[in-house]
Amino acid sequence: MAIKFCSIASGSDGNCIFVSSGSTKILIDSGLSGITIQKSLLGIGVEPSEIDAIFITHEHKDHIHGAGILSRRFSIPIYACEQTWFNMNTFIGPISEKNKHYIYRQESCFINDMKIVPFEIPHDAISPVGYTIFTEGCKISVATDIGHITDTIKQNISDSDILLIESNHDLDMLKNGPYPYVLKKRIMGGFGHLSNDACGHLLVDIMSEKLKYIFLGHLSRENNNPSLAYKTVSSILTENNIDIGGNLQLSVANRGIVSLPVVI
Numbered sequence: 001m002a003i004k005f006c007s008i009a010s011g012s013d014g015n016c017i018f019v020s021s022g023s024t025k026i027l028i029d030s031g032l033s034g035i036t037i038q039k040s041l042l043g044i045g046v047e048p049s050e051i052d053a054i055f056i057t058h059e060h061k062d063h064i065h066g067a068g069i070l071s072r073r074f075s076i077p078i079y080a081c082e083q084t085w086f087n088m089n090t091f092i093g094p095i096s097e098k099n100k101h102y103i104y105r106q107e108s109c110f111i112n113d114m115k116i117v118p119f120e121i122p123h124d125a126i127s128p129v130g131y132t133i134f135t136e137g138c139k140i141s142v143a144t145d146i147g148h149i150t151d152t153i154k155q156n157i158s159d160s161d162i163l164l165i166e167s168n169h170d171l172d173m174l175k176n177g178p179y180p181y182v183l184k185k186r187i188m189g190g191f192g193h194l195s196n197d198a199c200g201h202l203l204v205d206i207m208s209e210k211l212k213y214i215f216l217g218h219l220s221r222e223n224n225n226p227s228l229a230y231k232t233v234s235s236i237l238t239e240n241n242i243d244i245g246g247n248l249q250l251s252v253a254n255r256g257i258v259s260l261p262v263v264i
């Protein structure tokens with residue numbers, strides 16, 4: 001059966017990633033309004049009621065906005081760390097007990113033919129995670145909101161077939177941009193977000209023959225743009241003798257635009 005991967009949206013306005021094994025369909029985060037996610041799913045030929053589970057990375061609004069609405073409307077189970085549940089409870093509203101599930105870092109969780117492994121990421125949330133999904137012989141990884149690169153991240157995302165990785169900001173744009181000093185410091189800090197440069201070097205470190213699709217995600221509106229993120233990361237890859245366009249596709253998961261689904 002074919003695997004389908006689609007970034008419904010990626011960025012500080014909202015994050016939602018769709019992954020399907022054919023028989024199992026999940027969302028990583030639901031950070032747009034319920035109705036926007038519903039419409040976007042229908043746009044890629046998926047009935048919202050077909051979603052088997054929503055996995056939450058952390059409690060920031062751009063990752064949980066529509067989770068409660070979707071869960072109540074379509075009886076979709078939500079999976080999140082215990083502390084994340086505690087912090088997002090009030091915001092997402094009441095969730096029925098049968099749809100409330102707990103995950104633990106580095107502990108596999110199974111949804112039919114999918115094995116999902118949450119892993120720790122450094123970010124200023126209570127218990128933030130990235131996810132790796134194993135299904136149909138493929139490995140898919142999603143890691144955004146990364147303050148700095150850790151061995152845990154590298155170990156978990158290496159040997160992926162499809163990888164969505166944060167490429168949040170251009171360091172010069174951030175430094176010279178309009179954000180107040182405190183916010184700049186937060187974003188650049190060890191628990192903020194990953195720069196285009198750092199993303200490029202991370203990709204060089206974890207590059208493997210297996211990696212076929214890279215999506216650059218969670219781009220900042222003020223401190224980045226899709227062509228700059230692409231240019232910075234692709235230059236770093238090229239400088240390190242990594243060819244793009246043949247077996248390896250590099251693209252940007254845009255803010256507020258559903259990306260072209262990848263099917264493998």
Ligand SMILES: [Zn+2]
Pocket residue numbers: 011012015060062063145218
């Ligand atoms: Zn975020």
Ligand SMILES: [Zn+2]
Pocket residue numbers: 058060123125145
């Ligand atoms: Zn965040």
